[in-house]
Amino acid sequence: MSGYDVMELGGLDTWLQAGGDRPGKQFVDKEIPTEFIGVSANAATPGGESGYWHAHSKLEEVYVFLAGRGQMAVGDDVVDVQAGTVVRVGQDVMRAWRALPDSHEDLRWLCIRSGGEALKAIGRDGALDKERPYPWAE
């Protein structure tokens, strides 16, 4: 798929309000027709959590954190994240995230996904776990 496309996410400080029916989450690949690369721009207020764990059977994901302080739960581990932290998560690994309650800034990050085929060929490969407790739960 040749050619090029352009869209505007808005500056990082606007991401929390953006996202239409899912504030704090904008999908680049819903706005412009990417072939292989999925990207979402994400923001969460301090204390905010992912809401559930999820995994992908085909997609690799790379999370690039850009502001704020948070944690990612990856399998049985917890990774502290801040501006500049990059977390790659492979297939079939459950993950969740939170912005630390005492983060001085909103947590902001890009989530990049790709899986060795066109995104359309991969389709929905996600698995959710809405029952598993977070490791930071009291």
Added chain:
Amino acid sequence: MSGYDVMELGGLDTWLQAGGDRPGKQFVDKEIPTEFIGVSANAATPGGESGYWHAHSKLEEVYVFLAGRGQMAVGDDVVDVQAGTVVRVGQDVMRAWRALPDSHEDLRWLCIRSGGEALKAIGRDGALDKERPYPWAE
């Protein structure tokens, strides 16, 4: 490739000094073994330019600009970029970039690449053009 990996790029304000023998450019996929997703973190001072045009025969690239003001040359077009601008560039399209000379901040962006196979299988698919003038050249 399952499991997960973590690395630290440093905060955006440190990207210009980072990058080893190529300051201003850090490759995530040189630090951690990603399977499908290539990512570089980039920074350039106002007036800085890409040095040459390039294209890829297999890879799609998505540029996510995070700070500063600049321009991308994409084929025969010029796209103004700022924090939040996303530019997808398809296969075989020549591209170049510059930070505007009057940008009040360094230009900072992520360049994401992926191509429908493992990155190792794709290998080097780039073509450079070091002779083609930039559209913003005087």
